Amino acid sequence: MQKQITEANFRLLLDSLLFKGQRVVGPRRSGSTVLYEPLASASDLVIDELPRRSVKEAFFPVCEDLLEYRKEGQQVQLTDVTPERFPETVLIGVRPCDAAAVPVLDAVFSWDYKDQFFLERRARTTIIGLACTTADDACFCTAVGLSPHDPKGADLMLTPLVGGGFLVESQSDKGEAFLETWKDRFAERDGTQPQELATPATQPFDLKKIKAWLDKHFEDAAWDSIATRCVGCGACAFVCPACHCFDIVDEGSEKAGKRRKFWDACGFSKFTNHASGHNPRDLQPKRYRNRIMHKFKYYDDKFGQTLCTGCGRCIRICPVGIDIAGVLEEIEGK
Ligand code: SF4
Ligand code: SF4
Numbered sequence: 262m263q264k265q266i267t268e269a270n271f272r273l274l275l276d277s278l279l280f281k282g283q284r285v286v287g288p289r290r291s292g293s294t295v296l297y298e299p300l301a302s303a304s305d306l307v308i309d310e311l312p313r314r315s316v317k318e319a320f321f322p323v324c325e326d327l328l329e330y331r332k333e334g335q336q337v338q339l340t341d342v343t344p345e346r347f348p349e350t351v352l353i354g355v356r357p358c359d360a361a362a363v364p365v366l367d368a369v370f371s372w373d374y375k376d377q378f379f380l381e382r383r384a385r386t387t388i389i390g391l392a393c394t395t396a397d398d399a400c401f402c403t404a405v406g407l408s409p410h411d412p413k414g415a416d417l418m419l420t421p422l423v424g425g426g427f428l429v430e431s432q433s434d435k436g437e438a439f440l441e442t443w444k445d446r447f448a449e450r451d452g453t454q455p456q457e458l459a460t461p462a463t464q465p466f467d468l469k470k471i472k473a474w475l476d477k478h479f480e481d482a483a484w485d486s487i488a489t490r491c492v493g494c495g496a497c498a499f500v501c502p503a504c505h506c507f508d509i510v511d512e513g514s515e516k517a518g519k520r521r522k523f524w525d526a527c528g529f530s531k532f533t534n535h536a537s538g539h540n541p542r543d544l545q546p547k548r549y550r551n552r553i554m555h556k557f558k559y560y561d562d563k564f565g566q567t568l569c570t571g572c573g574r575c576i577r578i579c580p581v582g583i584d585i586a587g588v589l590e591e592i593e594g595k
Contacts, residue, residue, distance in 0.1 A: 262440055264447035267426040271419075274446045275303035278351060286319055287353035288312045297352070308354055308391060315502030315574065316359040317366060319352050320382045323499075327378070327509065327520045344381035351439075353389045358402045358572035360390045360414035362502035368564045369505050378522070387435045390415030391427075396459035399573030401586045404466050407570055409459040421456045428455055461571070463586050468557065468567060471592050475558040479550070483595070487588055488549030490581045495526030497552070497575035497585075503568045506532075527551045553588060 266274070278285050279302065289298040289305045294313040300306055329340040363383075370379035392410035393400075402408060412418040416436035419427040429447060431437045440447060498504040508525040512518050525532060528549065533542045542548050560568035569585070576584045 262431045262437060263450050264429045264440060265422065265426055265450055265453065266429055266447050270446055271427060272303035272306070274443060275300070275306065275353070277443075277446075279303070284348045284350045285353055286350055287355075297355075300353075306354055309395075311356055311572070311574075312359075313574075313578075314500050315362065315572065316352065316355050317362060317502050317505070319350065319386065320363070320366065320379050321370075321505065321507075321524075324521060324523050325378065327522055329517075329519050330511075330513075331517045332515065342378075344377045347382050347385055350382070350386045351389065352386050354391045355388050355415065356393060356572070357390060357407060357409060357411040357413070357415075358400075358570040359502045360388055361402075361407050361411055361570045362572075363388065363414040365503050365560075365564075365566065365568060365570075366505055372563075387416045387439055388414060389439075390418045390432075392418065392420040392455070393459040394421055394456050396461040397573065397577075398462065399576040399584075399586075400459065400461040400571065401463035401573060402571035403461045404463040404586065404589075405468065405567055405569055405571040406465070409461070410455075420458075422453045423456055424453060426453070428453075463571075466589050467593055468561075471557055471589055472561055474592050474595050475554055478595075479554070483591075484546040484550045487553075487591065488546040488583075491528065491545050491549045491583055492581055493528045493530050493545055493548060494580060495528045496578045496580065497583075498526035498528060499524055500574040500578050502570060502572055502574075503556070527555065549583075553585075553592075557589070 275285060279300065285300045286297055287300050288295050288307040288310065289300055290307055291298060295307050295310045296314055297312050297316050297319060326342055328342060331338045366379070367383065370376040390412060396409065407413065410420055412430065412432045416433045417439055418430045418432055422428055429440070431440050498506065504526070506525040506527060507522050509520060509522050511520050532548065534540045542551060556568040560566070576586065
Protein backbone atom coordinates (compact mmCIF):
# COMPACT_ATOMS: atom_id res chain seq x y z
CA MET A 262 0.00 0.00 0.00
CA GLN A 263 1.26 3.52 -0.82
CA LYS A 264 0.36 6.68 1.11
CA GLN A 265 2.05 9.97 1.85
CA ILE A 266 2.45 12.20 4.89
CA THR A 267 3.80 15.68 5.54
CA GLU A 268 6.80 15.96 7.86
CA ALA A 269 4.70 17.96 10.36
CA ASN A 270 2.04 15.22 10.42
CA PHE A 271 4.72 12.57 10.68
CA ARG A 272 6.13 14.24 13.79
CA LEU A 273 2.58 14.62 15.20
CA LEU A 274 2.11 10.90 14.61
CA LEU A 275 5.32 10.21 16.55
CA ASP A 276 4.10 12.32 19.44
CA SER A 277 0.77 10.45 19.39
CA LEU A 278 2.63 7.14 19.60
CA LEU A 279 4.68 8.40 22.54
CA PHE A 280 1.59 9.86 24.23
CA LYS A 281 -0.03 6.41 24.06
CA GLY A 282 3.00 4.95 25.86
CA GLN A 283 4.47 3.31 22.77
CA ARG A 284 8.24 2.81 22.93
CA VAL A 285 9.76 4.56 19.90
CA VAL A 286 13.46 4.24 19.07
CA GLY A 287 15.16 6.32 16.39
CA PRO A 288 18.24 8.39 15.57
CA ARG A 289 18.70 10.83 18.45
CA ARG A 290 21.52 13.21 19.31
CA SER A 291 23.49 11.94 22.29
CA GLY A 292 26.26 14.39 23.16
CA SER A 293 28.20 14.97 19.96
CA THR A 294 26.99 11.80 18.22
CA VAL A 295 23.72 10.44 16.89
CA LEU A 296 22.66 7.01 18.12
CA TYR A 297 19.52 4.86 17.84
CA GLU A 298 17.93 5.54 21.22
CA PRO A 299 14.44 5.76 22.74
CA LEU A 300 12.80 9.07 21.83
CA ALA A 301 11.07 11.22 24.43
CA SER A 302 9.43 13.47 21.86
CA ALA A 303 9.19 13.77 18.07
CA SER A 304 11.60 16.70 18.21
CA ASP A 305 14.34 14.24 19.32
CA LEU A 306 14.29 12.49 15.95
CA VAL A 307 17.30 13.30 13.73
CA ILE A 308 16.61 12.46 10.08
CA ASP A 309 19.64 13.92 8.32
CA GLU A 310 22.49 11.97 9.93
CA LEU A 311 23.45 8.29 9.94
CA PRO A 312 23.74 7.12 13.57
CA ARG A 313 27.32 6.35 14.72
CA ARG A 314 26.43 2.81 15.79
CA SER A 315 24.04 0.59 13.87
CA VAL A 316 20.47 -0.43 14.56
CA LYS A 317 21.48 -3.98 15.60
CA GLU A 318 21.55 -2.99 19.24
CA ALA A 319 17.75 -2.61 19.19
CA PHE A 320 17.68 -6.43 19.00
CA PHE A 321 21.14 -7.36 20.22
CA PRO A 322 22.26 -4.92 22.95
CA VAL A 323 25.93 -4.16 23.64
CA CYS A 324 25.51 -5.95 26.96
CA GLU A 325 22.55 -7.69 28.59
CA ASP A 326 21.82 -9.90 31.59
CA LEU A 327 20.77 -13.48 30.85
CA LEU A 328 20.18 -14.60 34.43
CA GLU A 329 21.10 -13.97 38.07
CA TYR A 330 22.41 -16.67 40.39
CA ARG A 331 22.60 -16.88 44.17
CA LYS A 332 23.97 -19.74 46.22
CA GLU A 333 22.52 -20.47 49.65
CA GLY A 334 24.02 -23.49 51.37
CA GLN A 335 23.99 -26.25 48.76
CA GLN A 336 21.12 -24.66 46.81
CA VAL A 337 21.64 -22.43 43.80
CA GLN A 338 18.79 -20.07 42.94
CA LEU A 339 18.49 -18.88 39.36
CA THR A 340 16.42 -15.85 38.35
CA ASP A 341 15.75 -15.77 34.64
CA VAL A 342 15.20 -12.73 32.49
CA THR A 343 11.85 -13.07 30.69
CA PRO A 344 12.23 -12.00 27.05
CA GLU A 345 8.46 -12.40 26.58
CA ARG A 346 8.18 -9.14 28.51
CA PHE A 347 10.39 -7.08 26.21
CA PRO A 348 8.35 -4.01 25.16
CA GLU A 349 6.65 -3.49 21.79
CA THR A 350 8.83 -1.03 19.88
CA VAL A 351 8.54 1.13 16.79
CA LEU A 352 11.98 1.61 15.27
CA ILE A 353 11.93 4.71 13.15
CA GLY A 354 14.23 6.44 10.66
CA VAL A 355 16.19 3.25 9.96
CA ARG A 356 18.56 3.64 7.01
CA PRO A 357 18.42 0.96 4.27
CA CYS A 358 21.96 -0.27 5.08
CA ASP A 359 20.82 -0.88 8.68
CA ALA A 360 17.40 -2.37 7.90
CA ALA A 361 18.95 -4.73 5.34
CA ALA A 362 21.21 -6.15 8.05
CA VAL A 363 18.25 -7.23 10.21
CA PRO A 364 17.27 -10.25 8.02
CA VAL A 365 20.98 -11.11 7.94
CA LEU A 366 20.94 -11.28 11.74
CA ASP A 367 17.61 -13.17 11.70
CA ALA A 368 19.34 -15.98 9.83
CA VAL A 369 22.15 -16.21 12.40
CA PHE A 370 20.02 -15.97 15.53
CA SER A 371 17.45 -18.55 14.37
CA TRP A 372 19.65 -21.02 12.52
CA ASP A 373 20.61 -23.85 14.94
CA TYR A 374 19.92 -22.31 18.35
CA LYS A 375 16.88 -20.02 18.55
CA ASP A 376 18.12 -16.97 20.44
CA GLN A 377 15.03 -15.99 22.38
CA PHE A 378 16.50 -12.65 23.44
CA PHE A 379 16.98 -11.57 19.82
CA LEU A 380 13.82 -13.19 18.44
CA GLU A 381 11.42 -11.82 21.07
CA ARG A 382 12.67 -8.27 20.47
CA ARG A 383 12.45 -8.84 16.73
CA ALA A 384 8.86 -10.09 16.95
CA ARG A 385 7.83 -7.02 18.96
CA THR A 386 9.44 -4.44 16.68
CA THR A 387 8.05 -2.61 13.65
CA ILE A 388 10.80 -1.16 11.46
CA ILE A 389 10.14 2.12 9.63
CA GLY A 390 12.90 2.69 7.09
CA LEU A 391 14.03 6.01 5.63
CA ALA A 392 15.57 6.34 2.16
CA CYS A 393 18.80 8.34 1.88
CA THR A 394 19.09 11.52 -0.17
CA THR A 395 22.77 12.02 0.64
CA ALA A 396 25.81 9.74 0.80
CA ASP A 397 29.35 10.40 1.97
CA ASP A 398 32.64 9.05 0.65
CA ALA A 399 32.41 5.96 2.87
CA CYS A 400 28.93 4.81 1.76
CA PHE A 401 28.96 1.88 -0.69
CA CYS A 402 25.56 0.13 -0.39
CA THR A 403 25.18 0.15 -4.18
CA ALA A 404 28.48 -1.73 -4.52
CA VAL A 405 27.14 -4.72 -2.53
CA GLY A 406 23.78 -5.02 -4.26
CA LEU A 407 21.65 -2.68 -2.14
CA SER A 408 20.49 0.88 -2.77
CA PRO A 409 19.67 4.11 -0.86
CA HIS A 410 15.97 3.21 -1.00
CA ASP A 411 16.17 -0.58 -0.69
CA PRO A 412 13.22 -1.65 1.51
CA LYS A 413 14.85 -4.96 2.59
CA GLY A 414 14.21 -5.49 6.29
CA ALA A 415 11.75 -2.60 6.64
CA ASP A 416 8.05 -3.00 7.46
CA LEU A 417 7.28 0.51 6.20
CA MET A 418 9.50 2.57 3.95
CA LEU A 419 9.60 6.37 3.93
CA THR A 420 11.03 8.21 0.92
CA PRO A 421 11.44 11.99 1.10
CA LEU A 422 9.25 13.83 -1.44
CA VAL A 423 10.06 16.93 -3.46
CA GLY A 424 8.83 19.91 -1.43
CA GLY A 425 8.78 17.97 1.87
CA GLY A 426 6.97 15.05 3.46
CA PHE A 427 7.35 11.36 2.71
CA LEU A 428 6.07 8.68 0.39
CA VAL A 429 5.04 5.80 2.69
CA GLU A 430 5.07 2.22 1.38
CA SER A 431 4.17 -0.86 3.39
CA GLN A 432 6.50 -3.82 2.96
CA SER A 433 5.01 -6.40 5.33
CA ASP A 434 1.94 -7.32 7.37
CA LYS A 435 3.36 -5.29 10.26
CA GLY A 436 3.65 -2.28 7.96
CA GLU A 437 0.08 -2.75 6.69
CA ALA A 438 -1.17 -3.00 10.27
CA PHE A 439 0.64 0.22 11.21
CA LEU A 440 -0.88 2.06 8.24
CA GLU A 441 -4.33 0.72 9.10
CA THR A 442 -4.06 1.70 12.79
CA TRP A 443 -3.01 5.26 11.94
CA LYS A 444 -4.88 5.64 8.64
CA ASP A 445 -6.34 9.04 9.55
CA ARG A 446 -2.76 10.46 9.64
CA PHE A 447 -1.84 9.43 6.11
CA ALA A 448 -3.03 11.01 2.85
CA GLU A 449 -3.63 9.40 -0.52
CA ARG A 450 -0.80 9.73 -3.07
CA ASP A 451 -1.09 12.95 -5.06
CA GLY A 452 1.68 12.27 -7.57
CA THR A 453 4.38 14.34 -5.84
CA GLN A 454 7.70 12.86 -6.94
CA PRO A 455 10.35 11.44 -4.58
CA GLN A 456 13.46 13.53 -4.04
CA GLU A 457 16.60 12.55 -5.90
CA LEU A 458 18.25 9.81 -3.89
CA ALA A 459 21.86 9.43 -2.84
CA THR A 460 24.40 8.03 -5.30
CA PRO A 461 27.35 6.39 -3.51
CA ALA A 462 30.46 6.69 -5.68
CA THR A 463 31.89 3.14 -5.35
CA GLN A 464 31.21 1.01 -8.42
CA PRO A 465 29.47 -2.36 -7.86
CA PHE A 466 31.81 -5.13 -6.76
CA ASP A 467 31.89 -8.49 -8.48
CA LEU A 468 31.13 -10.33 -5.25
CA LYS A 469 31.29 -13.73 -6.97
CA LYS A 470 34.83 -12.96 -8.18
CA ILE A 471 35.85 -11.78 -4.71
CA LYS A 472 34.43 -14.95 -3.16
CA ALA A 473 36.17 -17.13 -5.76
CA TRP A 474 39.51 -15.59 -4.72
CA LEU A 475 38.71 -16.02 -1.02
CA ASP A 476 37.74 -19.67 -1.65
CA LYS A 477 41.30 -20.37 -2.81
CA HIS A 478 43.46 -17.99 -0.79
CA PHE A 479 43.08 -18.70 2.91
CA GLU A 480 46.87 -18.73 2.96
CA ASP A 481 48.19 -15.80 0.95
CA ALA A 482 50.90 -13.22 1.51
CA ALA A 483 48.34 -10.53 0.63
CA TRP A 484 46.78 -10.85 4.09
CA ASP A 485 49.98 -9.54 5.69
CA SER A 486 50.00 -6.41 3.54
CA ILE A 487 46.23 -5.88 3.80
CA ALA A 488 46.06 -6.19 7.57
CA THR A 489 49.45 -5.18 8.87
CA ARG A 490 48.14 -1.83 10.17
CA CYS A 491 45.13 -3.29 12.04
CA VAL A 492 45.51 -2.68 15.77
CA GLY A 493 42.72 -5.06 16.75
CA CYS A 494 40.58 -2.43 18.46
CA GLY A 495 37.31 -4.12 17.35
CA ALA A 496 35.65 -0.79 16.56
CA CYS A 497 34.77 -1.95 13.04
CA ALA A 498 32.79 -4.90 14.40
CA PHE A 499 31.07 -2.84 17.08
CA VAL A 500 29.69 -0.24 14.65
CA CYS A 501 28.80 -2.82 11.98
CA PRO A 502 25.08 -3.60 11.54
CA ALA A 503 25.86 -7.18 10.49
CA CYS A 504 28.66 -8.31 12.87
CA HIS A 505 27.13 -10.40 15.60
CA CYS A 506 29.78 -12.17 17.70
CA PHE A 507 29.26 -12.21 21.44
CA ASP A 508 30.70 -13.70 24.60
CA ILE A 509 28.90 -14.93 27.71
CA VAL A 510 30.55 -14.24 31.06
CA ASP A 511 29.58 -14.88 34.69
CA GLU A 512 30.25 -11.76 36.75
CA GLY A 513 30.25 -11.82 40.54
CA SER A 514 31.48 -14.31 43.09
CA GLU A 515 30.82 -18.00 43.65
CA LYS A 516 27.97 -16.94 45.94
CA ALA A 517 26.07 -14.48 43.73
CA GLY A 518 26.31 -12.80 40.39
CA LYS A 519 24.98 -12.40 36.89
CA ARG A 520 25.45 -14.20 33.61
CA ARG A 521 25.86 -11.54 30.93
CA LYS A 522 26.14 -11.45 27.16
CA PHE A 523 28.55 -8.92 25.59
CA TRP A 524 29.48 -7.97 22.04
CA ASP A 525 32.79 -9.50 20.99
CA ALA A 526 34.96 -8.99 17.92
CA CYS A 527 37.16 -11.30 15.85
CA GLY A 528 39.73 -8.50 15.72
CA PHE A 529 40.49 -8.92 19.44
CA SER A 530 43.72 -10.81 20.13
CA LYS A 531 42.06 -13.14 22.69
CA PHE A 532 38.95 -13.86 20.62
CA THR A 533 40.14 -17.37 19.71
CA ASN A 534 42.40 -17.98 22.70
CA HIS A 535 41.92 -21.57 23.92
CA ALA A 536 41.91 -22.57 27.59
CA SER A 537 45.24 -24.30 26.89
CA GLY A 538 46.78 -20.95 25.93
CA HIS A 539 47.00 -21.93 22.25
CA ASN A 540 45.64 -19.26 19.93
CA PRO A 541 45.03 -20.34 16.31
CA ARG A 542 44.76 -16.68 15.24
CA ASP A 543 47.95 -15.58 16.91
CA LEU A 544 48.74 -12.68 14.55
CA GLN A 545 46.60 -9.71 13.53
CA PRO A 546 46.54 -10.49 9.77
CA LYS A 547 44.89 -13.84 10.62
CA ARG A 548 42.21 -11.95 12.58
CA TYR A 549 41.58 -9.43 9.82
CA ARG A 550 41.50 -12.30 7.28
CA ASN A 551 38.71 -13.83 9.35
CA ARG A 552 36.74 -10.57 9.21
CA ILE A 553 36.87 -10.54 5.41
CA MET A 554 36.40 -14.31 5.07
CA HIS A 555 33.37 -14.28 7.36
CA LYS A 556 31.72 -11.40 5.53
CA PHE A 557 32.35 -12.43 1.94
CA LYS A 558 32.87 -16.21 2.05
CA TYR A 559 31.72 -18.07 5.19
CA TYR A 560 28.40 -16.27 5.59
CA ASP A 561 27.77 -16.63 1.85
CA ASP A 562 28.61 -20.36 2.03
CA LYS A 563 26.13 -20.79 4.87
CA PHE A 564 23.31 -18.35 4.05
CA GLY A 565 23.81 -17.32 0.41
CA GLN A 566 24.53 -13.61 0.90
CA THR A 567 27.25 -11.31 2.15
CA LEU A 568 27.61 -10.05 5.70
CA CYS A 569 28.09 -6.43 4.66
CA THR A 570 25.52 -3.83 3.63
CA GLY A 571 28.00 -1.14 2.61
CA CYS A 572 27.08 1.28 5.41
CA GLY A 573 30.68 2.52 5.52
CA ARG A 574 30.76 2.79 9.33
CA CYS A 575 33.89 0.66 9.68
CA ILE A 576 35.68 2.96 7.23
CA ARG A 577 34.68 6.08 9.16
CA ILE A 578 35.63 4.63 12.55
CA CYS A 579 38.89 2.76 11.88
CA PRO A 580 41.66 4.56 13.79
CA VAL A 581 44.30 3.45 11.29
CA GLY A 582 42.32 4.15 8.13
CA ILE A 583 41.62 0.60 6.94
CA ASP A 584 39.01 0.88 4.19
CA ILE A 585 37.05 -2.32 3.61
CA ALA A 586 35.86 -1.09 0.19
CA GLY A 587 39.50 -0.57 -0.78
CA VAL A 588 40.33 -4.09 0.46
CA LEU A 589 37.52 -5.51 -1.68
CA GLU A 590 38.77 -3.55 -4.69
CA GLU A 591 42.26 -4.96 -4.11
CA ILE A 592 40.95 -8.54 -3.90
CA GLU A 593 38.71 -8.04 -6.94
CA GLY A 594 41.73 -6.87 -8.92
CA LYS A 595 43.78 -10.02 -8.21
S1 SF4 B 1 31.59 -4.36 7.13
FE1 SF4 B 1 31.75 -2.11 7.34
S2 SF4 B 1 30.66 -1.30 5.55
FE2 SF4 B 1 30.07 -3.46 5.73
S3 SF4 B 1 28.16 -3.41 6.94
FE3 SF4 B 1 29.88 -3.69 8.40
S4 SF4 B 1 30.42 -1.62 9.10
FE4 SF4 B 1 29.15 -1.41 7.24
S1 SF4 C 1 38.64 -0.63 13.31
FE1 SF4 C 1 40.52 -0.80 12.05
S2 SF4 C 1 42.21 -1.14 13.53
FE2 SF4 C 1 40.27 -1.53 14.65
S3 SF4 C 1 40.01 -3.79 14.42
FE3 SF4 C 1 38.85 -2.81 12.73
S4 SF4 C 1 40.30 -2.80 10.98
FE4 SF4 C 1 41.53 -3.18 12.86
